[in-house]
Amino acid sequence: MALVLYHKNHPDEQYQYVHVRLNEVYSFIEYRLQDPHHTHMNFIARDVKTGLEKTFFAELCMCNDVDDGNSGYVTTACEIVDGNSSGGLRIKGVFPDGKFLPDYYDGENCYACAERIKHPPGAGYRAGHDVLGYGVGEEESLVE
Ligand SMILES: [Zn+2]
DSSP, rough: HHHHHHHHHHTOOOEEEEEEEEEEEEEEEEETTTSSSSEEEEEEEEEEETOOOEEEEEEEEEEOOTSSSSOOOOOOEEEEOTTTTTOEEEEETTOOOGGGGGGBBOOOSSHHHHHHHHEGGGGGGOOOOOOOOOOOTTTGGGGO
């Protein structure tokens, strides 16, 4: 479903979903937002024209009624990422210049995910920017 948003933003491209690995999914609570339940994930999709597989980042927000057919999830971001994209900073616990940012908010990075989750530039998604981090362990049930 995240690809629907991607195709809307990139009408010249056509990708077909291939798979997602369970340990590339992070669910967390973003207290700064009105609808706090967010999921970040990487998944693989194939370019229908070239056959090349690309890694995508998607951010889902559980904003709607859970009975709406998508379990209440709405896609709030979907972008192609690669090995050079920024990983999550959850485990690293490092901050730019080694100090906390004003309001403990870093618009460029995600502090909810582990480094293996690749993210587009920070403005491309809306949750995960709180440098104080997120509830520890709640995502473990999603890691095989
Ligand atoms: Zn993240």
